[in-house]
Amino acid sequence: MEPLTWTGSLGGVLDPLLMTASVLFAAALVVAAVLGLVAPAPQVRVNADGTLSAGAGPRGWAGLAVRATGGLLLLTLLAYLLGGLLMPYGEAGIVGAVLRRFLPVWIALVVTFGLSLAYKRRLGLYGKLFDSPIGMVGLGLVLFWIYTALAVGVFGLIATHDPLAAVSGLKNKPPGVPVPGAESMVAGAHYLLGGDALARDVFSRMVHGSWIVVQIAPLATLFAFLVGITLGLPAGYRGGRFDTVLSFLANLILAFPVILLFYLLVTPEIVQTGIPSFMAIGLFLFPILFMAVLLWSRFRTQPSKAALLLALTLVPLVWLYLSLVSQTGTPVNFLGGLDLFDIPSGVLVVFVSVVFVNAPTVFRIVRGLAMDIRTRDYVAAAQTRGESSWYVMLWEILPNARGPLIVDFCLRIGYTTILLGTLGFFGLGLPPDSPDWGSTINTGRQLLSVFPHTALVPAVALLSLVLGLNLLADGLREESLRD
Amino acid sequence: MLTFFARRLLAMVVTALCLTFVVFWLTNLAPNLEKIAKTEAGARITDAEVESWLDKNGFGGPILLRYGEWLGVLPGWTQVEEDGTVRGRCLTEGVDPAAPPRFCGILQGDWGHSRVFRTEVIEVIGRGLALTGKLMFWVMVVMVPGALLLGVLAGMREGSRTDRVLSTAAIATTATPEYVSGVVFIAVFTSSAVGLKWFNGSATSAMEDATFVNFTLPVLTIALYGMGYIARMTRASMAEVMTSQYIRTARLKGVSFPQVVIRHALRNALIAPFTVIMLQVPWLLTGVVIVETLFNYKGFGWTLVEAAGNNDIELLLGVSVVSVIVVLVTQLISDVGYAVLNPRIRLS
Numbered sequence: 001m002e003p004l005t006w007t008g009s010l011g012g013v014l015d016p017l018l019m020t021a022s023v024l025f026a027a028a029l030v031v032a033a034v035l036g037l038v039a040p041a042p043q044v045r046v047n048a049d050g051t052l053s054a055g056a057g058p059r060g061w062a063g064l065a066v067r068a069t070g071g072l073l074l075l076t077l078l079a080y081l082l083g084g085l086l087m088p089y090g091e092a093g094i095v096g097a098v099l100r101r102f103l104p105v106w107i108a109l110v111v112t113f114g115l116s117l118a119y120k121r122r123l124g125l126y127g128k129l130f131d132s133p134i135g136m137v138g139l140g141l142v143l144f145w146i147y148t149a150l151a152v153g154v155f156g157l158i159a160t161h162d163p164l165a166a167v168s169g170l171k172n173k174p175p176g177v178p179v180p181g182a183e184s185m186v187a188g189a190h191y192l193l194g195g196d197a198l199a200r201d202v203f204s205r206m207v208h209g210s211w212i213v214v215q216i217a218p219l220a221t222l223f224a225f226l227v228g229i230t231l232g233l234p235a236g237y238r239g240g241r242f243d244t245v246l247s248f249l250a251n252l253i254l255a256f257p258v259i260l261l262f263y264l265l266v267t268p269e270i271v272q273t274g275i276p277s278f279m280a281i282g283l284f285l286f287p288i289l290f291m292a293v294l295l296w297s298r299f300r301t302q303p304s305k306a307a308l309l310l311a312l313t314l315v316p317l318v319w320l321y322l323s324l325v326s327q328t329g330t331p332v333n334f335l336g337g338l339d340l341f342d343i344p345s346g347v348l349v350v351f352v353s354v355v356f357v358n359a360p361t362v363f364r365i366v367r368g369l370a371m372d373i374r375t376r377d378y379v380a381a382a383q384t385r386g387e388s389s390w391y392v393m394l395w396e397i398l399p400n401a402r403g404p405l406i407v408d409f410c411l412r413i414g415y416t417t418i419l420l421g422t423l424g425f426f427g428l429g430l431p432p433d434s435p436d437w438g439s440t441i442n443t444g445r446q447l448l449s450v451f452p453h454t455a456l457v458p459a460v461a462l463l464s465l466v467l468g469l470n471l472l473a474d475g476l477r478e479e480s481l482r483d
Numbered sequence: 484m485l486t487f488f489a490r491r492l493l494a495m496v497v498t499a500l501c502l503t504f505v506v507f508w509l510t511n512l513a514p515n516l517e518k519i520a521k522t523e524a525g526a527r528i529t530d531a532e533v534e535s536w537l538d539k540n541g542f543g544g545p546i547l548l549r550y551g552e553w554l555g556v557l558p559g560w561t562q563v564e565e566d567g568t569v570r571g572r573c574l575t576e577g578v579d580p581a582a583p584p585r586f587c588g589i590l591q592g593d594w595g596h597s598r599v600f601r602t603e604v605i606e607v608i609g610r611g612l613a614l615t616g617k618l619m620f621w622v623m624v625v626m627v628p629g630a631l632l633l634g635v636l637a638g639m640r641e642g643s644r645t646d647r648v649l650s651t652a653a654i655a656t657t658a659t660p661e662y663v664s665g666v667v668f669i670a671v672f673t674s675s676a677v678g679l680k681w682f683n684g685s686a687t688s689a690m691e692d693a694t695f696v697n698f699t700l701p702v703l704t705i706a707l708y709g710m711g712y713i714a715r716m717t718r719a720s721m722a723e724v725m726t727s728q729y730i731r732t733a734r735l736k737g738v739s740f741p742q743v744v745i746r747h748a749l750r751n752a753l754i755a756p757f758t759v760i761m762l763q764v765p766w767l768l769t770g771v772v773i774v775e776t777l778f779n780y781k782g783f784g785w786t787l788v789e790a791a792g793n794n795d796i797e798l799l800l801g802v803s804v805v806s807v808i809v810v811l812v813t814q815l816i817s818d819v820g821y822a823v824l825n826p827r828i829r830l831s
Binding site for chain 2: 032421426448
C-alpha cells in the first residue's frame with residue numbers, strides 16, 4: 001500500500017493558499033504593531049451640522065488588514081477540516097485523516113460553542129469570555145484537549161492503535177507510513193504521524209498522553225489550591241505568629257530549586273521509605289478539612305442540618321481519602337478489601353510532589369488577598385453580626401477573592417502541565433513506556449536531529465494545551481477586570 | 484536600612500541551614516546509604532555487612548550529628564582500625580595523620596569527594612559553574628534588553644493594537660517550556676529532515692569555544708521562556724506608571740509623547756522588573772538543567788543530573804548548597820535593590 005502524503009489531493013489548491021494567507025497574516029500583524037507605535041491617531045473633523053467624523057487613518061487600515069488576512073487564514077484551515085471530514089480516507093492525506101480522527105471532538109466543540117454563544121448573556125463570567133477573541137481561542141484549545149482526553153480515555157475513540165503495541169518494521173518510520181498487512185484504506189491502515197524508536201504509533205501515544213495530563217494536572221492544581229486556601233486564609237486574616245511560621249515555611253519551599261526537589265523526592269529509593277505516602281496522608285487531608293469547616297461554619301446554628309450535610313459529604317470523602325492513601329505494596333497499607341482503588345506509586349509520588357511545589361505559591365496569593373479583603377466593610381459587617389471567623393473567611397472573603405483565584409487556577413494548571421512534562425523529560429516518576437507527553441519527548445530526543453517527528457508531536461501538543469490555558473487566563477482576567 | 488539588611492541576612496542564614504538540612508536528610512535516607520554501601524563494597528553483601536560498612540565509614544551516627552560534621556561545626560569522626568591505623572572524616576590523603584584538623588565540613592572548604600567524577604567536589608562544581616556562568620551571561624544579554632523593550636513598547640499605550648500583539652507574543656513564550664522550544668529548535672534548525680542546518684544541535688563544542696553556530700540555540704531556548712514573564716511584568720509596571728498624575732501633567736505641559744516615555748516614565752517603570760529579573764534566577768536554574776541536558780553542555784545543571792542520577796551524595800549536597808545560596812542571594816539582592824531603587828521605601 002502507498003504511504004500517505006501530507007495533504008493528499010487537497011494540497012494542490014490549499015497548500016499555496018495556506019502559505020500565502022499565513023505570510024500575509026504575519027505581515028499584517030507586524031505592520032499593525034509598528035503602526036500602533038508610530039502612526040498618528042486618526043484626525044477628528046467637525047462637520048457643518050455639528051457631528052464629528054473620523055477617518056480610519058493608517059491604524060484603522062492596518063486593523064482591517066489583520067482581520068481580513070486572519071479571516072482568510074481561518075477559512076483555509078476550515079477548508080482543510082471540511083476536506084478531511086468529507087473526503088474518503090486517504091484522499092485528504094495525513095492532515096485530513098488526522099482531522100477526521102478527531103471527529104467526536106469537533107462535534108463536541110461545535111455544540112459547546114454554539115450553545116455558549118447563544119446563551120452568553122446569561123452565563124456570567126464564562127459568557128463574557130466569548131466577547132474576547134483571545135479568550136475564545138484559549139477556551140477552544142483547552143476544550144479541544146479535554147474532549148480529546150475524554151474521548152480517548154473514557155470512550156476509547158480517536159486513537160488508531162494501542163499506545164504500547166509495537167508493529168515490527170515501523171521503527172522510526174516517517175508520518176503516513178502504511179502498516180504492513182493492512183489491505184483496505186480504513187482508519188488504522190497507516191501510522192498517521194509515523195512510528196517511534198520502539199515502532200509504536202506516535203499519533204496514538206500523543207492522544208493517550210492527553211488523558212494522563214488531563215487527569216493529573218487539574219486535580220493536582222485543585223489539591224494545591226485547597227491546601228493553599230485552607231492555610232492562607234487564616235494566615236492572612238488573623239496574622240500573628242501562625243502567619244509568621246507558615247510564611248517562613250512557604251518561603252523555605254519556594255527557595256528550593258524545583259528541579260532539585262524533584263530529583264530528591266521522585267526516586268525509587270524515596271518511594272521505598274514511604275515519604276511520598278506520608279506526604280500524601282498530610283496533603284490529602286486538606287480537602288476534607290476544607291469541606292468540613294466550610295459546611296460547619298455555615299450551618300452550625302442548625303445542628304441537625306449541619307450533621308446531615310457533613311455526613312453526606314464527609315463519609316464518601318473520607319472513604320476516598322482512605323483508599324487513596326492506603327496502597328498495596330507501600331508502607332501505608334491498612335484498608336484491605338475496602339480499598340476502592342490503587343494508584344501506581346509512580347503516579348502518586350508525581351502527584352504529591354507537584355501539589356507540594358504549587359501549594360506555597362497559592363498560599364502566598366490567598367494570604368495577600370485575605371489581608372487586602374479583611375479591611376472591607378462587608379467583613380466588618382459580618383464581624384459585627386457575630387459570625388465566627390471561619391465563616392467570615394470562607395463565606396465572605398473567599399467568594400470575593402474568586403476573580404484572581406480563577407485566573408491563577410487556569411495559569412497554574414498550565415504550569416502544572418509544564419512541571420509534569422519536566423518530570424517526564426527527566427524520566428522521573430512515571431514508567432518509561434508511559435505515553436505522557438514529557439516521557440515521549442524524553443525518548444524521542446535521543447534521535448532528534450534524524451527523526452524529529454517522535455519528539456515534535458508531543459511537544460506541539462503540550463505547547464498548544466499550555467498556550468490555551470494561558471490565553472484563557474488572559475481572557476478571563478481581561479473580562480473580569482472590565483466590570 | 485541597616486537593621487532591615489541585617490534581619491534579611493539572618494532570615495537567609497536560617498533558611499539556608501534548614502534547606503541544607505532537608506537535602507542532607509533526603510540524600511542520607513537508609514535506602515540511599517544502602518545503595519552506596521552496595522556500590523562500594525559489592526552488590527551481594529548481606530544486610531549485616533551493609534550495617535558494618537556504614538558504621539565504619541561514618542554513616543552510622545545520628546543524622547543531626549552527621550549534619551554537624553558535614554557542615555563543619557562538629558568534630559569529624561575518627562575510627563581506629565584493628566591493625567591500629569586511624570581513619571576518619573578529616574583524614575584524607577595528604578593530611579598529616581598525627582595532627583588531623585578537628586573540623587572538616589563545607590565551612591572549612593572541605594566539600595568532599597565525588598564518587599562519579601573521582602575528583603574533589605569543589606573542583607567539579609567550580610568547572611560546572613564557570614561553564615554555566617558563560618551560558619547565563621549570554622542568556623541575560625539576550626533576555627533582559629529584549630524583555631524590557633517588549634514590555635515598555637506594550638505598556639506605553641495600554642490596550643492598543645501594538646499592546647495586544649506584543650502581549651500575546653509574550654504569553655506564547657511563557658507557554659513554551661524549554662524542553663518544547665529546545666526540541667522544536669533542534670528539529671527545525673539542525674535536523675536533516677527539515678534541511679535548515681544553520682546551527683549545531685549539541686553545545687558540547689561550545690564549552691571550549693562558543694560560537695554563533697553552537698551557542699545560539701541553548702541561549703535562545705532559555706532566554707525565550709524567561710523573556711515573556713519579565714516582559715509582562717514590565718508591561719504592567721509601565722502601564723501603571725503611564726496612568727499616573729505626573730505623566731498626565733507632563734503631557735498637559737506639552738511634552739511630546741516620546742519625551743514623556745523616555746524622560747519621565749521609564750525610570751520609574753523599570754524598578755519592578757529589576758526585582759522580577761532577580762527572582763527569575765531560581766526559575767532559570769530549572770531551565771539551565773533542561774537545556775544543558777538537551778544540548779549536552781556539561782555545566783552546573785548537567786552536573787546536578789549526573790550527581791542525582793548516580794546517587795553521588797557528596798556532589799549532590801555540594802550542588803544543592805550552591806543552588807540554595809544562589810537562590811537566597813538573588814532574593815536578598817532583589818529585596819535590598821528594590822528598597823534602594825524605590826525612593827518611597829528608601830526614605831521611610
